Amino acid sequence: PRATAGAAPLTLAGPTPYPGGTLISGGTLVASNVEALGTGDVTDNATLALNTGGDFTNNIGGTGRVEKSGDDALTLSGANSYTGGTLISGGTLVASNVDALGTGDVTDNATLEMNTGGDFANNIGGSGQVVKSGDDALTLSGSNTYTGGTLISGGTLVASNVDARGSGAVTDARAG
Secondary structure (H helix, E strand, O other), rough: EEEEEEEEEEOOOOOOOOOEEEEEEOOEEEOOOOOOOOOOOHHHHEEEEEOOOEEOOOOEOOEEEEEOOOOOEEEEEOOOOOOOOOOOOOOEEEOOOOOOOOOOOEEEEEEEEEOEEEEEEEEEEEOEEEEEOOOOOOOOOOOOOOOEEEEOOHHHHEEEEOOOOOOOOOOEEEOO
């Protein structure tokens, strides 16, 4: 297990093959490689900053926040239960299931791609775009204030309330 505490961020840059879990108890843990946190669950009680691309399959729990930065596309595919919210400041963050972003609010200042179906109840704010991809039907049921517009590239997107789709243009790019 790894732990971090203190004001200065701790950066893990290389692949780490350990199978155990990771505990973030304070400060910021930066992963600049999708394999930097091994294969175990992550308990995030502070800030987990993901400055990488690829597929992050670890489950993330705890009371902390997850931040996505950098230009690459990063997929969160774990069954995540963290409660501190999600900040997207660069690139694309792809959620491959409705639980991938935990239960907190999402601040999308880049691109949030929802490649999943189901009911997504988290509130989405920020200046970024929301993209619906994949074949499934996704319902947005939060009170959303994002301003970057909505792109539907696959499946079906349902807004369950008047505030669910944020503001900005809605573009349907599905073929046919």
